[in-house]
Amino acid sequence: MEQRTVLQATYYAVFAALIALTLLTVGISFVNLGEWHSAVGLAIASAKAVLVALFFMHLLHSPRLIWLVVAAGFLWLAIMMGGMLADYMTRGWLTYG
């Protein structure tokens, strides 16, 4: 049974990056970014989520089938989000009466 073990030092490095990104995202909320808070916050959160998934959840060394399940999960999420946004964000385009 083959096992790809990640070095223990890798976990500590990933953890340090996650803490640094958390301090960054909280710190940046004290800077006036106007409407850009959410975009920056989501970008940093995505980076953290990718780190957790790739290293802590071992996605990096997981079979393609598991990558497919993850991709399918996000595909359905994108359909749900995309359908909703396509509705709400375009309502202003039409004038009634």
Place this chain on the structure above:
Amino acid sequence: MATNSGLLAHQFDDLEQQRDTELLSMWLFLATELLIFGGLFTGYAAYRYAYPNDFEAASRHLNVLIGAINTIVLLSSSLTMALAVHATHKNRQNMLVACLALTALLGTVFMILKGFEYYIDYREDLVPWTSHFRAEEWINPGQIALFLLFYYVMTGLHAIHLTVGIGLMLWLTIQARRGRYSPEHYIPVEVIGLYWHFVDIVWIFLLPLLYLIGTHSPGDLHF
């Protein structure tokens, strides 16, 4: 293989096939979980798009300090969880038990802080449709109530998931103390770890979406 044969369920050809199946099952479950939370995130996005200013105003009243501390607590628990899986691969039994117990403890610390935060929210009159909400002090109280509803439901569903996770973690700790896990048999630790990390990822997104949508000032850092 004598010790391994007892671990192999009869529907599988070998341990590797069994392991891959169990991992796949957990990932499939997490894909459904993604859509449960995704529904809430989608609803949040729709109303955030409709009432950006009210959501920002309400967000500023949440306790950003506890939110940030809890993020660090939960990330630390993910580290100890990853180290627990690592310990099974290396067959380090004491480290495994310690890491699992520490993960459960950090999850509990998160829940205690979250409970304390809910109490502060209650004291600060942030509970819509009760006497602990000052509708007259908001420009659009209905929209403020809507944001707070998303806050309670999203953090509440997350807290329910974490409570389940803590229970599973205690069970794993007991099993690990009995020496049930080894480099050949580590899948329960790995799959429950996947669930734990997923719950952590949900919180990673809740932090910016609930707590960090406006500009803070140093005075916001208080309990």
